[in-house]
Amino acid sequence: MLTERYSPEELLSVLLPVRRFRPFPTADDRPAWEAIPDRLRTSWLREGEAFLGYRWPSLLASDFLAYARTGSRHYDSLYQLRRAALGCLVVCECLEGKGRFLDDIANGVFVLCEETSWCLPAHMSLSRGGEGLGLADPEEPVVDLFAADTGALLAWTAYLLQDRLDRISPLVCRRIRQEVGRRILVPYETRSDFWWMGFAGHEPNNWNPWCHSNVLAAVLLLEEDEGRRVRLTNRIMSSLDRYLAVQYPDGGCDEGPTYWNVAAGSLFDCLELLYMATDGAVDLYDRPLIRQLGQYIAKVSIHGAYYVNFADGSAEPRLDYALIYRYGRRIGDPSMTALGLSGMREAASVYDGGHIFFLFRELAGIGLAAELERDRGMAERESEPEPAYELDGWLDRIQVMTARERSDRMGLYLAVKGGHNGESHNHNDIGQFVVYADGEPFLIDVGVENYSARTFGPGRYDIWTMQSGYHNLPAVNGYDQTAGKAFRAREVIYEADENGARMSLDLAGAYPPEAGLRQWRRTVALHRGPNAFVELTERCLFSGTPESVVLNWMTCGPPDLSTDGVVRLPGKEGRALRLEYDAKLFSASAERIDIRDSKLRAVWGDRLYRIRMELSLRSPSAEWIIKIRQGEAGL
Incomplete structure (x- = not known):
């Protein structure tokens, strides 16, 4: 798409020379930085002052080795703290312009430049020979997500503060250019076997635009040889084309909204850099695919901080x-x-101590915030109405439907997933669905714990959150779903009209043959109207008489099972959801799951609950209907 539209010759004619590439004002452009609103400036400086005289965290060999030894990713946290601190200091020096932060910035630059490797321990499989050694080989720089991110962070630091750092010592920015060149630009230029590039036959995922957004920034900001700058930019565009070639036309992100941020979001970073570096000559924003990739994130927004979170x-x-x-x-x-x-x-966002620091995005966010405050005024901006929500959504390639009772946050919300169990960042979750009411979660997708060696290793499906038994899915004869692309939904049907929306699919293909399942036709529907409800209709055929059939339901509140045929799920402010089932067919029980993982606790608190409905009927076939309605707590 990119290289088809823009040849190397055309790129050479439109790419701005490095001296003319000015995407943001440098720290010496004081009028531009003084125009930043005081409220924003104050919030950043408050964070940045905590790093004056900062004691940079040590990264020990034993920390790096811990991943190979135990699967621990503690090293990653210390690594990111260093980068977030440097990024925050850089922004604060630009905002204040008094030199208070410069020594600490120089310290941070040298701390990063003296690291043995910028590649994380978990990504050493990219090394040609060092993965099994436990440590990184300084003679073989590896370009992973965070090596590229580090390169970009340092490149932006040099761009913004070159003259000011030169007054400390010209060696600061010279060191940046040496290390970014050695660790990022040379391996990117000379190697084609990093799988994320897509040059060696591997289908790229979010790593491709994520890495490229940072490699591209380093190229555009630091490379002074214009011929090499064009060649590297063209190579980046060619690799991005390989990513674009495998994206779904509907823009669906099978990695979910968390990864949209560094999939379509990072692609947007790349397109913005190319747009700015060519004065708008490289522009793909008219392409339908680029539009659809962006629009996905609005399509899976439930309300506020909540999003459809499959995978x-x-x-x-x-x-x-x-x-x-x-x-x-x-x-x-x-x-x-x-x-x-x-x-x-x-x-605009400010450093909060825990996230990956994208300095390009922070700079763009600061500029946007200043623009909004100037042009519209904060009083008007803060009174913006909540976004208008679409009643129905259907992403046919990843087989995800969404439906609302109303075109605002109130009422019932339903999302259902088909697809297959070999997706990127896969969970075994064919047929999974979630139900929210008034923007609040009731029947949930748990999500994922903090990453460890097991997360992307052979023990992935030993992790409970990956298993279908901890989704809103059945277990048949003691068997859960199986991982792999061959295990998929069959005969998927989606329909929607003004009265509601429904998705029907056969789950049998997601289970191993030992489950003895010939067909499991699941239909999940949202019915609109004065008495709106979600309806689950299931029809099952077994190879014989099953020994056990259990429906699992995951919820974040303690269920009330005191009434046969009804499960009450309590919510906030008197809200509740009722699951109405046939007590002659099912016996219901519930278990509490204590949550120790910090990532899950941040979303759900210290406990979740799994409801298990066991089918009492013993027959080669069965069918039932379960209805889910809003109701008041205690009713």
Whole structure:
């Protein structure tokens, strides 16, 4: 798509020389930085002052080795703290301009430049020979997600603060250029076997735009040889084309909204950099695929912080709402701009001690916040109505439907998933569905714990959150679903009209032959109207008489099973959901699941609950209907 539209010769004619590439004002452009609103400046400086005289965390060999020894990713946290601290200090020096932060910035630059490797221990499989050694080989720089991110962070630091750092010592920025060149630009230019590039036959995923957004920034900001700068940019565009070639035409992200941030979101970073570096000559925003990839995030927004979170996603993903707004503005999509505005709790994000620091996005977010405050005034901005929600959504390639009772947050919300069990960041979850009421979760998708060696290793499906038994799915004869692309939904049907929406699919193909399952036709429907409800209809055929059939339901509140045929799920402010089932067919029980993982606790608190409905009928076939309605707590 990119290289088809823009040849190397055309790129050479439109790519701005490095001296003319000015995507943001440097720290010496004081009028631009002084125009940043005081409220935003104060919030950043408050965070940055905590890093004055900062004691940079040590990264020990034993920390790096811990991943190979125990699967621990503690090293990653210390690694990210260093980068977030440096990024925050850089922004604060630009905002204040008094030199208070420069020594600590120089310290941070040298701390990063003296690391043996910028590649994380968990990604050493990218090394040609060092994966089994436990430590990184300094003679073989590896470009993973965070090596590329580090390169970009340092490149932006040099761009913004070159003259000021030179007054400390010209060696600071010279060191940046040496290390970014050696660790990022040379291996990127000379190797084609990093799988995420897509050059060696491996289908790329979010790693491709994520890495490229950072490699591209380093190239555009640091490379002074214009011929090499064009060659590297063209190579990046060629690799991005391989990513675009495998994206679904409907824009569906099978990795979920958490990864949309670094999939379509990082692709947008790449497109913005190319747009800015060519004065708008490289522009793909008219392409339908680029529009659809962006619009996905609005389609899976439930309300507020909650999103449809199938796969390795969090129900409350950390999203860059300024990016969502900017993307929406580029493609002229009001649902994205409204979502972006509603999500911008502050004028722009500030370092909060725990997230990956994308300095390019922070700079763009600061500029956007200043623009909004100047052009519209904070009083008007803060009174923005919540985004308008579409009643129905259907992503046919990843087989995800969404439906609302109303076109606002009130009432019932339903999302259902088909697909297969070999997706990127897969969970065994064919037929999974979630139900929210008034924007509050009731029947949930748990999400994923903090990553460890098991997460992407042979023990992935030993982790409880990956198993279908901890989704809103059945277990048949003691068997859960099986991982692999061959295990998929069959005969998927989606329908929607003004009265409701429904999805029907056969789950039998997601289970191993030992389950003895010939057909499991699941139909999940949202019925609109004065007495709206969600209806689950199931028809099953077994190879023989099953020994056990259990329906699992995951919920975040303690269920009340005191009345036969009804499960009450309590919510906030008197809300409740009722599951109405045939007590002659099912016996219901519930178990509490104590949550120790910090990532899950941040979303759900310290406990979740699994309801298990066991089928009492012993027959080669069975069918039933379960209805889910809103109701008041205690009724």
